[in-house]
Amino acid sequence: MAQQEDVFKKIVSHCKEYGFVFPSSDIYDGLGAVYDYGQNGVELKNNIKQYWWQSMVLLHENIVGIDAAIFMHPTTWKASGHVDAFNDPLIDNRDSKKRYRADVLIEDQLAKYDEKIQKEVEKARKRFGDAFDEQQFRTTNARVLEHQQRRDALHERFSKALNDNNLEELRQIILDEEIVCPISGTRNWTEVRQFNLMFKTEVGSTAEGASTIYLRPETAQGIFVNYLNVQKTGRMKLPFGIAQIGKAFRNEIVARQFIFRMREFEQMEMQFFVKPGTELEWFQRWKQTRMAWHQALGFGAENYRFHDHDKLAHYANAATDIEFHMPFGFKEVEGIHSRTNFDLSQHAKYSGKKIEYFDPEENASYTPYVIETSIGVDRMFLSVMCHSYCEEQLPGGDTRVVLRLPAALAPVKLAVFPLTKKDGLPEKAQEIIRDLRFHFNCKYEEKDQIGKRYRRMDAIGCPYCVTVDQQTLEDDTVTLRDRDTMEQRRVPIADLRAIIEDKVSITSLLRKIE
Ligand code: ATP
Numbered sequence: 202m203a204q205q206e207d208v209f210k211k212i213v214s215h216c217k218e219y220g221f222v223f224p225s226s227d228i229y230d231g232l233g234a235v236y237d238y239g240q241n242g243v244e245l246k247n248n249i250k251q252y253w254w255q256s257m258v259l260l261h262e263n264i265v266g267i268d269a270a271i272f273m274h275p276t277t278w279k280a281s282g283h284v285d286a287f288n289d290p291l292i293d294n295r296d297s298k299k300r301y302r303a304d305v306l307i308e309d310q311l312a313k314y315d316e317k318i319q320k321e322v323e324k325a326r327k328r329f330g331d332a333f334d335e336q337q338f339r340t341t342n343a344r345v346l347e348h349q350q351r352r353d354a355l356h357e358r359f360s361k362a363l364n365d366n367n368l369e370e371l372r373q374i375i376l377d378e379e380i381v382c383p384i385s386g387t388r389n390w391t392e393v394r395q396f397n398l399m400f401k402t403e404v405g406s407t408a409e410g411a412s413t414i415y416l417r418p419e420t421a422q423g424i425f426v427n428y429l430n431v432q433k434t435g436r437m438k439l440p441f442g443i444a445q446i447g448k449a450f451r452n453e454i455v456a457r458q459f460i461f462r463m464r465e466f467e468q469m470e471m472q473f474f475v476k477p478g479t480e481l482e483w484f485q486r487w488k489q490t491r492m493a494w495h496q497a498l499g500f501g502a503e504n505y506r507f508h509d510h511d512k513l514a515h516y517a518n519a520a521t522d523i524e525f526h527m528p529f530g531f532k533e534v535e536g537i538h539s540r541t542n543f544d545l546s547q548h549a550k551y552s553g554k555k556i557e558y559f560d561p562e563e564n565a566s567y568t569p570y571v572i573e574t575s576i577g578v579d580r581m582f583l584s585v586m587c588h589s590y591c592e593e594q595l596p597g598g599d600t601r602v603v604l605r606l607p608a609a610l611a612p613v614k615l616a617v618f619p620l621t622k623k624d625g626l627p628e629k630a631q632e633i634i635r636d637l638r639f640h641f642n643c644k645y646e647e648k649d650q651i652g653k654r655y656r657r658m659d660a661i662g663c664p665y666c667v668t669v670d671q672q673t674l675e676d677d678t679v680t681l682r683d684r685d686t687m688e689q690r691r692v693p694i695a696d697l698r699a700i701i702e703d704k705v706s707i708t709s710l711l712r713k714i715e
Contacts, residue, residue, distance in 0.1 A: 209528040212590045213459050215602065219661050221245065221586070222460060234456030234464040241661050242582070244612030244642065246467075249581050250446050252609065252707050253469045256494055256714060257444040264442035264471065265435055269423025271448060275414050277422050278399065280551035281544060287418060288395040290371055291454045294382035295389040300454055301382075303371045303393045307359050310378050312530055314352035321345050356511070363512040368393040398451040400464075416450035421573060423447070424472045425544045428569075429556055432474075439558055439569060440483065442473040446578070458529060460579040467578035474569035476560070477542065483572045484519045484539045490714075491523060491537060491574050497713040498607050500588045506531060516543030523576075525584040534584055535576035542568040585610060589662060604662030605685060607710070613663045614641040614705040615697075618654050620670040622647050630669045633679070633694055640698055641705050659684055665701055 216222040220239035224231030238246055257264050278284045290303040321344055326333045339345055355378065362370040372393045381388055400416040417423065424443045431443055446469045453462050460466075475483045488507065495505055504526040513520055519539040524531040545568050549556040557566040589604045608614065617633050619626035627647055634643045644663070646654045651668060658666050668680040673694070681700070682689045692700065703709055 205528040208590070209459075209587070211592075212528070212586055215590060215604075215660070216242070216459075216586065221661075222582075234453055234462060236460050236463060236579075241612040245585070245606070245610055245662075246578060246582055248610045248612075248707065249578060249585065250467075250469065252710055253494075253576070254444065254446060255707055255711055257442070257471050260711060260715065261442065263437070263440065264444055264473075265431060265437070266444045266446075267424065267427055267431060268447065269420070269427060269445060271417050271450075272404065272414055273417060273422060273426065275412065276551050277426060277548075278415050280547040281422050281425075282547070283399060283415075283418060284397075287398050289398060289454055290368055290393045291396045292372065292375065292393045293391040294385055294387065295391060296387045297382050297385035299382060299384050302455055303368075303375060304359075304363065305455065306380050307355070307371070307374055307378070310380055311352060311356060311359070314348050314355070317348045318345050318352075321348070360511040368395070396452075396454055398453065400450050400452055417448075418451050419449050419575070420445050420447045420468045420470045421472060421575065422544070424470065425548055428474070428545060429554070432558065439560065440473060440475040440479070442471050444469070444471040446470075460583050461527070461532065463579055468575060469578055469581075470573065470575045473572040473574075474558070475572065477567060477570045480539050480541070480570040480572060481519060484537065487572050487574055488521060488537055491535060491576075493714045495523060495525070495534075497710050498585070498610075500525075500584075504588070508533070514538075514540075516541050527584060527587050532580075534580045535574065538573045538575070540571045540573055542570050544571065545569065601656055601659055603659040603684065606662035606664075608664040608705045609707050609710045611662045611664055611705065612642065613644045613658070613661060614665065615701055616644045616646055616654070616658045616663050616666045618646050618651060618666065618668045620651065620668055624671065625674060626669050626671075629673055630667075633667065633669070633697070637698060637701075640702050655682065655687075664705060667697065 217224075219241060221242035223237045223239055225235035225237050226232050227237075254266065258266050291300055292303045292306070293300050318339075321342060322335060322338060325338050325342070326335070339349075355374070358370075358374060361367075362374060372390065375390060376388065379388060382390075399418050401413050402416065404412055404414045424445055427443065431437060432441075447467065448465060449468045450465050453464055456462060456464065473483060473487065492505065492507075496502055506524050508522045508524050508531070510517075510520040510522070517538055517540055521537050522533040523535040523537070525534045545556045548554075549568070556568065558569050559566045585606065586604075589606045591603050591605050593601050593603055595601060615637060617630045619630040630645060630647075634645055637643050644658075646657070648654070655666060662684070664684045666682045666684075668682070670680070673679050677694045678691050679694055679697070680689050681692045681697070
């Protein structure tokens with residue numbers, strides 16, 4: 202675990218050193234849980250967004266996009282339930298004065314039981330070698346069974362407390378499980394309190410009578426309030442979806458784990474409107490579709506899992522998370538929720554407008570049901586970074602840090618180096634870039650020896666480098682070097698586009714999930 206934390210620290214500093222992610226307002230020592238994306242980060246982030254957007258809007262004839270404003274009429278948040286119920290249960294440790302989410306403390310405790318069980322399994326696997334039967338061991342080993350029993354009991358108690366909104370019980374669980382504050386190491390806990398996560402601000406001057414509005418805590422409501430506009434003007438027929446990418450804001454109590462939990466972040470959400478009664482079938486379909494989108498990146502199926510919600514929101518009839526194996530455990534990257542007709546009905550009630558769909562086949566009107574897929578751009582960015590970061594031992598005793606980014610997501614696709622700064626080599630290198638820059642992102646580098654330039658490109662995950670030398674001037678060929686294999690081969694300049702373009706395009710990913 203300590204080793205994993207080290208790796209995570211290295212990833213965070215790598216992000217800063219190579220222009221991916223900076224703390225916000227860095228010269229003023231940053232602002233808690235707010236980050237800026239640098240010159241390479243913004244390219245990677247844009248590629249993630251493009252991959253998502255195109256998979257939704259290009260690959261589905263019945264999904265269209267919108268871009269709603271961040272500010273919304275304040276009644277929106279009354280109707281959606283956020284004013285009254287968008288709360289986190291928080292608890293303070295009196296000795297360290299640190300604040301925690303009570304539910305997260307308990308979830309971490311559950312993960313500890315899982316770790317203990319896993320350790321027993323690994324120990325036994327070593328001991329028994331090929332003869333090891335994991336299934337049998339898990340169901341018969343006394344120590345594993347004891348951990349499992351305690352875990353299941355805790356899980357049941359925790360789910361019930363969440364569902365009953367029983368804050369006293371959440372505190373009692375923390376006490377009974379003897380959970381200590383990671384900073385002070387003590388169990389001197391306060392009561393558990395509810396804390397609303399929405400940021401408030403005011404619109405208009407006080408003289409005119411300013412009114413309180415909120416920074417949206419999710420992009421979804423911008424879609425719901427536009428349901429009628431899009432359905433009518435787009436003449437959309439059920440089932441259909443509306444996709445949106447945009448900023449969301451939450452006053453998170455605990456700012457932890459870099460860009461995993463931010464106060465200002467970006468979401469990619471799609472609300473899929475369906476006929477009532479078909480929603481669970483669509484829920485299953487979207488689970489598979491979204492998992493395929495993640496897995497097309499090639500990070501390995503074993504690094505993903507579904508995690509069904511312990512606490513269903515009162516309006517939801519199914520909900521699951523897609524979790525990714527981060528250096529700090531399996532963590533939610535995306536939520537898939539079956540939200541019934543709750544949101545549209547609430548907006549109909551609060552606005553007084555009829556928000557329905559006329560179904561020509563049924564010759565009847567009804568409020569559609571909704572399946573939502575909601576993924577955080579920043580969490581996705583983090584999972585891509587964590588999986589791609591790699592410290593490699595090279596044959597000659599050298600080491601290198603390489604970001605094995607999927608080529609389609611890499612910020613720079615091709616770096617072009619003149620071997621030396623003279624004899625017309627820089628001009629020839631620039632000529633190659635001038636031609637290829639229309640097709641993908643290219644970068645020119647002439648400083649330092651070629652070896653150092655390769656390392657710099659490895660560190661930002663650039664999949665291809667090209668070196669221009671004397672021979673290039675004679676026969677228009679260059680050395681093409683592959684980031685992952687480090688293999689070099691001589692290719693004609695005229696072939697570069699054909700070799701590289703398909704591998705680095707978003708289309709190459711989309712084809713895998715079509
Ligand atoms: P968590 O339980 O981690 O607080 P959540 O269940 O509240 O997350 P949702 O409301 O389902 O999250 O939001 C959908 C997605 O938005 C999440 O899967 C995550 O990727 C992203 N997200 C939510 N909160 C944050 C945040 N504070 N910082 C970065 N991304 C976030």
